Amino acid sequence: MTRIAFVGLGIMGLPMAKNLVRAGHEVVGYNRSEAKRGKLADAGGTAAGSVPEAVRGAEVVITMLPDSPDVEAVVLGREGVLDSAGRGTLLVDMSTIAPATARTVAQRASEAGLRALDAPVSGGEQGAVDGTLSIMVGGERAHFDAALPLLEVLGATVVHVGPAGAGQTVKAANQLIVAGTIQLVAEALTYLDAQAVELEPAVRVLSGGLAGSAVLERKATGMLAREFTPGFRVDLHHKDLGIVVDSAREAGVVVPLGAVVAQLMAAARAQGLGELDHSALLLGVERLCGRSSD
CATH class of the missing domain: 1.10.1040.10 (N-(1-d-carboxylethyl)-l-norvaline Dehydrogenase; domain 2)
Structure with a gap:
């Protein structure tokens, strides 16, 4: 069992978080929508009232957010992931954002003592529900190897494609x-x-x-x-x-x-x-x- 913070429980994020719960992991989820948080709780996860509450104590943080500014705010902003996560935490951003933003996040995460990957997905809502997404991962190979067992819960095709930003x-x-x-x-x-x-x-x-x-x-x-x-x-x-x-x-x-x-x-x-x-x-x-x- 891994303790996972999952930030972003939208069309894609919620079924992905549910699949991690079904795989036996402890998933603490945050979304601005209380209803979405409630759906994760109904599926056996835990609803958090804020990003810091979700992230504190997590071994892995997964973000699934709409755009680059959202990732910058949630990860790099005040009381964001970097402010709240412990050193050594594995940060996996599965949003679709600009490659330059992914490289910035990886650099800032490394400076804060975190291990970062950019791991956007393809396959749509049904792929998220079925756990058959295609996941393209950028970042250090060692970080990819650490994340692979979790990513294989979410996707049928999981490939390391290069350094930070390559996934995006x-x-x-x-x-x-x-x-x-x-x-x-x-x-x-x-x-x-x-x-x-x-x-x-x-x-x-x-x-x-x-x-x-x-x-x-x-x-x-x-x-x-x-x-x-x-x-x-x-x-x-x-x-x-x-x-x-x-x-x-x-x-x-x-x-x-x-x-x-x-x-x-x-x-x-x-x-x-x-x-x-x-x-x-x-x-x-x-x-x-x-x-x-x-």
Whole structure:
């Protein structure tokens, strides 16, 4: 049994924390929402009323927060993780944030005597529930080895990808590929529909060829049913593509298609689709074609 502080019990964090409870660990969770804290308690965890209360005495601290400023506030801020955790504590940030922020967190954590990893995830809410996430981990190899037994509770694919910030860089690449593929699926479905092709059989045969992908398999059904309940919201993918564009510019890398997809995601958000699943890029394509009924 490991005593784990879990900060951030949202769509992804809560099921992840529950999986750690089910694996036999002592999990103390904090979220600003009292209701979310209560759900963890109902699952056998312990609800904390503040970050310091959750973190004190923990062997491992896991954070799962929306964006870089949230991680900076919770980890680096006054009465944050670094102020409250003991020396030697393993800090695993599983948020999706800017690589530069992850490197800053790792440096500050090391100065405070903590061991830090950036370990963002892919797989969406269902992957969090099922414990089948893909987890890309940056940081020192020894820290990764220490965290691996816990990460394997949360993910089916757990890979050390390099030094501090590398996990976030790989996650940015993941989000670039996913957004681009969703956009192309949306365009393909609109193209097929405009020519009276039966969409379900078309998707089935496309899935069996080189065009097949996890995105086509997981997202096309909902797109055909026009069901956009969020597994991963447009708002969050918009944030992630901002990370891609900014970090690519810093590295001197040109991402022309990525920049276009970032603009299309921003347009979907501006059209009021931010709370929908990122597969709602389909609605943006239809509006561009004058074919929207929404």
